[in-house]
Amino acid sequence: MIARCFAGILLGLPLSIALIACAIWAWPGSSESVVMPFLILFFPLWIGVMAASFLFRSGARAWAWLAVADVGAFALLWALKHTMPGL
Structure with missing residues (x-):
C-alpha cells in the first residue's frame, strides 16, 4: 500500500x-x-493520478506503469517542442 502511495x-x-x-x-x-x-x-x-495509483494490484506495477507514463509524457512534450512553433 505504501509503495503505491509513494509511486503516486x-x-x-x-x-x-x-x-x-x-x-x-x-x-x-x-x-x-x-x-x-x-x-x-x-x-x-x-490528485487524480495519486488516487489512480491505488487501482494497481501492487506497488511494483504502479511504479512501472507510472514510470512508463512519465517517459511517454515527456517524450510527447519533447516532440511538441521540436515540431510545433514555440511560445
Missing part, C-alpha cells in the same frame, strides 16, 4: 507537470491566456 506522489508529480506542459504548448494561439487555468487544473490532475 513521486511519479504523479512529473506526470502531471508534463501533461499540463503538453496542453499549454499545444494550445492554439497565445498561451498567456491559458497558463493560469491550466496551472489551477494541475492540482486536481495530480
Whole structure:
C-alpha cells in the first residue's frame, strides 16, 4: 500500500507537470491566456493520478506503469517542442 502511495506522489508529480506542459504548448494561439487555468487544473490532475495509483494490484506495477507514463509524457512534450512553433 505504501509503495503505491509513494509511486503516486513521486511519479504523479512529473506526470502531471508534463501533461499540463503538453496542453499549454499545444494550445492554439497565445498561451498567456491559458497558463493560469491550466496551472489551477494541475492540482486536481495530480490528485487524480495519486488516487489512480491505488487501482494497481501492487506497488511494483504502479511504479512501472507510472514510470512508463512519465517517459511517454515527456517524450510527447519533447516532440511538441521540436515540431510545433514555440511560445
